[in-house]
Amino acid sequence: MLARLCSASLRGLDAEAVDVEVDLSKGLPCWSLVGLGEAAVREARDRVRSALVNSGFEFPLRRITVNLSPADRRKDGSHFDLPIAIGLLIASGQLNVRDITALQQPAPAPLLPLPFMLGELALDGRLNPVSGVLPLIMFARKHGYRDIIVPTGNIDEATAIDDVNIYPAATLLAVARHLSAHTILAKATLKETPPPPIMTADMADVRGQQQARRVLEIAASGAHHLLMTGSPGAGKSMLAQRLPGIMPPLTREQAMDVTRIYSIAGDCSRPPMCLQPPLRQPHHSASDVAMIGGGSNPRPGEISKAHYGLLFLDELAEHRRVVLETLRQPLEDGKVRVARAADSVEFPARFQLIAAMNPCPCGYLGHPSRPCRCNASQINRYLSRISGPLLDRFDLRIHVPPVEHEELARMQQGEPSSAIAKRVMAARDIQYRRLGQGKVNGRMTTREIEHYARPDGEGAKLLDQAMRHFSLSARSYHRILKVARTIADLAASEQINRNHIAEALQYRGEALFEQRAI
Template sequence: MSLAITLSRAQEGVAAPLVTVEVHLAGGLPGTAIVGLPEAAVREARDRVRVAIQNTHFEYPNRRVTVNLAPAELPKDGGRFDLAIALGILAAGGQVPREALAECEFLGELALSGELRPVTGVLPALLRASREGRRMIVPAGNAAEAALVEDADVRVAANLADVCAHLRGAGELPPPAAAVAGDPSGGAPDLADVRGQAQARRALEVAAAGGHHLLLVGPPGTGKTMLAARLPGILPPLGDLEALEACAVRSVAGLQVDPARWRERPFRAPHHTASAVALVGGGPHPRPGEISLAHHGVLFLDELPEFDRHVLEVLREPLESGHIVISRAARQAEFPARFQLVAAMNPCPCGYAGDPRGRCTCTPEQIARYRGRISGPLLDRIDLTVEVPRVPLAELGSARTAGDESSAAVRARVIAARRHQIARAGRPNAQLGTRELERDCALGAAERSLLERALDKLGLSARAYHRVLRVARSIADLDGGAACVGREHLAEALQYRRLDRA
């Protein structure tokens, strides 16, 4: 029988659907046809595979070769199927044993010399193959990425000849070297470098404890960017599954995964000229954007009003749902986007509104127009807003004080608070649903009276009401995991709704 079957994986968002590669050899005029909705790079595989087989000193069949990539309705792109196609052709011709292909999956692009080149999306493919109990063979260039899945049966190969020797029992392919992760917060700058800004530091700690979104407002040069860059260093460490999910997005995007830093939380800071597609993802072949690359990490938007309003509006749904669906005429892809937003802005176009020296030159109309670039629905989704005022020069040059805590000290409190949340609800406070809020954030009569007066005075929406409760619950968790949300916790949470009454 001149039919052989090999297995590979396609790339569809962060999913990796199985692709069955069927190869049939028949009589007739010699030629190769690839069917099954292949795109240009896949159709060109017939020439790459033919030359690679010949240069590896195997015989390319002088027959009619038909390659079917199933399921037919799934689009296939890239060079990731080259290795599976080549092995199917060799197995159909009897040069590689068919039975050796049954329990393996293959990923890799072939060079004309027969060498294997790395491909994108190996990590999600490997996770799926591991769950289904099959071995995966990947290029040596993907070894660092493949090593992250500890319980996976994976082998790495440098070229087609080595893979064939392995399948014929004439050689053994090595597994990837085990990944050694460093300190998950070792690369983040220290919060102790920030002088003063007690209120902003407190807001940063509350945001880290509950996973809340944060907006920093202040004149230029007051430390807004410094504070934002130090948020990853005080966040709790990523769990194994969270770290793999974040790395899977990087893998699909074609970004290198550093095995020494794969447990660090992502920190993405796109420029304000970024387009909507760059921010949320898209393109003819949907790729993850900045919000997905910040999955389980921090997305920092500096100079928030300078972003195009349309670009900012596309953040509204992902901020609530934690994922983004990219729809195109021929395909649809879903990417995770459970990120923590930290934004920074000046109080006015010149940056000095409210300065005691009277340096602001903006009119009230200019200030209103500037702040109006950020829509109310987007601001409604930001849990904490805090002012970052100028720090006196004398304080900048002074030695560290007791208030200038290190990231390690703050992180210990954040981890303790997050531990209360996970034990209580299984998730950070920022992700609590309505029923969980009613259960975990029950208010006494005095607290409810305070909140009702604040709602009436500030004109808060129902969404803002729930977000105030979530922030108050995080403040209570920082307060030794208090069983109930107290008046002082609620009052502090209300202070962070600054722009609701601006």
């Protein structure tokens, strides 16, 4: 007796065939699972056995072999539980699958005999939610499946995909009744309304710091990478955490890509299909695997979870150098390839890097009222933790000065995020019309820079003088033009002039990393 169900690996890359073979020969009962399953897959034997018995079914007292093919590819995750259990019920004759589609309206496309199903079984037969649902359903739809059974806990994520029939189920018994056409599961409806945005702090809370507020507006408008230096308590982290509130919302396609990443990673910290750009803030003790992704079975890292959003690295100089250097290639390519001996996988990583650091080890170099306790050697050693190639990838580099408490008490609230977001969206619309939907100035190619970011005569002369004075690289030259193009877009100016170039040069912060202690 053989029941064949179609499932998929967690990453949704290749089809997996789950074969349940029941050996009718006499002998001691044996329940084995083969096919390079990880610990969570091997433990399915105990979960499935208990779930079947506690759901009122009999566990077959025969020799049972569950084969997860292809046999040479590793499998992990608990989403195989439900297909294995249904396969056992069919193979042992306890479940007679009827043609459910005959009871419903005929579909234009040919339907498969069994629905695509996934879910983790609790010992009492309940279906627990699993990770990776969104890419699995997209994989199933690609291969012709239209009826899909998922745990009720995954309904929000599953209903984000159209052109499929989602049947949420709470228990194994409910799935068995559905397949036998005894009690049909209610089909879930497609959720059109996006979840509410994650609560973010407002720019109105920032008092003073006019230059920093202006730079945040430019960074949000053109998706430019930003580095802020300043003494402890100057407001660097406060400013960075308010940046998502002024950024344009994600499109539905972008939100789906981000949801897929979080689903694969098993991270529930972000609601499915949320339109607010993600903000990731890894601690400076994070490893390179945690940052770029990896592991024995590769999972997305922090840079992939920040896809279409922000990666905020506080205390930049405290991060390990090997971790910081791994960011250089993803910053340019918008993706990262994780290679292991058995497999290689590519994750998207089109993120905007926002970093903050102190100007010296004690943090008070250049402070107006507190003296710095560091000597020149300590300062130079501290600043050298940030390599030149990584530093060159920041389009904007500013110093955030401290605000005295007397001045802070006299200041009124700043401009709210809603007002700044309108100007940012207007600048983004100009970029979309010029470069194409979703393309921003921070991602312009060299050819696009030469075509769309050419300054006038006075602006070109000023930029040439700055290139010679600061010995800037070709990458710096292009990044200055990108920032100037964004500044011009915020001013609704078609031509980049001398003022735009001057402001862009002001935010390069070349003096921040000179040997100021000498």
